[in-house]
Amino acid sequence: MNNSPTSCGGETPSPLSPRPLSHLVGAQRRVLSAAQLREHGVSAARATARCAPGGPWQQLLPGVFLLHQGPPTSEERLHGALLYAGRRQDVPAQPVGPGAGGPGDIAMITGLAALTLHGLPSAPALTALDHIDVLVPRTRRLRSTGCVRIVRAHALPAARQVTGLPVAPVARALADAVAALTDPADVRRLLTDAVRHGHCEPASVVRELSQARLLSRPHVVDAVESLLAAGRAIAEGRLYEMVRTYGLPEPVWNVDLRLPGGPHLGGLDAYWPDHAVAVELDTRAPRHGRTPQDDAVWSECARKREHLERLGITVVHLTPRKLRDSPELQATVVRTALLTSADREPPARVIVLPR
Template sequence: MNHDTTPAPLSPRPLRHLTENQRQLMTSAQLKAHGVGAAAVQEQCRAGGPWQQLLPGVYLLHPGRPTSEERLHAVLLYASRAPERRGRPDGVPAQHTPGRPAYAEAVVSGLAALALHGFSAAPPLTSLDHIDVLVPRTRRLRSTGFARLIRTNALPTPVQRTGVPVAPVPRALADTVAQLSDAGAVRRLLTEAVRSGHCEPAAVVRELSQARLLARPHVVDAVDSLLAEGRSIAEDQLYAMVREHALPDPLWNVDLRLPGGPHLGGVDAFWPDHAVAVELDVRAPRLDGEATQGGRLRKREHLERLGITVVHIAPKKLRESLERQAAVVRTALMASGDRDPAAYVVVLPR
């Protein structure tokens, strides 16, 4: 006697069950999995109906204006859709917790990302006409509605902001700057990135260079302001390090040269009695040519041949641990007594 072991199909769940979901945002594939076919979806989305289509294949299960959060997740659901195969509807990644979709290969960037990172110079999410989302270059989806797709060869590792995968600040800035022609707006965003401690200037310049944006005059002007802002902040932190950790007072921002000889270069702090110099590493490698970088290396080697210890400090290290950097400088000062006397150099204001 044969027994049919094929399970009976599940009965469709009532539509009111769907409207009880926390997010009330679903794709056509998710609706189909709940037994809601295309005709039923179309009926619910009729003029004056209880649902609405926000983007192709993405539906909001309530009337009225979508919230900023719903628009963000709608864009991610649209960008995360799997391609159609053999007549099957688009699929989306499974939800790892109720109401929190795990998006595949989609990362929010641009002004929306900067708003999520807390930039005051970025407009609020509610005022954005488009939400930029990064997707692999191989995806065939197109920008539509308020979803603007940016194809990329390599997705950045996202950070989570309010449950949304967001591009790191340097990448979000580059994608934003690519869309902006307002020099003032570009300058404000880049300056805030450094002033508020979101990232280092070099990281921003690197992303702008990779996006081939440094040929634009208004971007170059903004980068100059960015680097000046970064140096000013790093200098303030260097002053605080000396003051708060009771280091001897150095000579600040001086040029060194041999008596009657060549210019040796400028340093940010110099302790002549110990022959120790500190130089802030605030350069932007993608803006520096090989000659400039080679000049820095030759300068350091020349000073060290003269018996002067050069301590290079990155602004990020100052920001993260003044105490640790103070210990490095203090060690160099204490070790000066064990070294041969340094050559005499002339110290001039820079």
């Protein structure tokens, strides 16, 4: 009688790799690469034989095996896609900062699957996806195959851990998803949802779309306009909340300033006439490869601020991200400007008009 131990797959562990398959649990452990099977004493030939018609296993992707028959679950497809891209599931992602991944970050889920994992309401269910997008370095020699679509990057962003999986940040996943979408409504819905539900700021989305060279597509440009409008509305709401939460004096909202009998000075989001202090939301989205039109807009904004400052009006610039991440600090900046107004020279007289 043979008393040697056997695995649940019927394999006898080799003396060099005495790790039976019976200890494997969880969905990710029902999907193994050929290299992982070898570590458990299962040769490539034996794995292929077990995937023959009527066998207990199946080959999910090249070099990736599903240790049961029947359709793979969504989780198994995700793990299989990462294994195909060469990512070991026992090497956790270790994000170290923007533009670089940790030691295990050679692949991560991106595109629609990533947006679903991040919890974007308008992203489709994983079961509805024909493809799983996987982001890899440009130097990797991989081809799209089966349910896996390979997306390449010059430098990987820092992965986010979502349900134990390395997932691209929302802004990057949006760009990869939009690159494969042609329906304007779908594109607009994804972009606005990402901002409305607080997953990212408009500027980061536009930056990724610009770097992906997607802003030449008319339906993407239209969606970005909707995105920026939604982002501004959200930022204005945060500004109102900041003023009221931290007890700042109530300003006049959304006004235009003019010199008496003179030119228009520009619009402001909030203005305290008795203190000559203004708040302007900076919702401009910097783009990769700025055009002369972009430079003109930025120059005009700088001239406007300088003009107001020369007239004795203090302009506090706030960004949507600052209002989201540190509202108390931004309230302190505004309060300081209000408290120190008496120490400054009296401002020029201006006319305040509703905008």
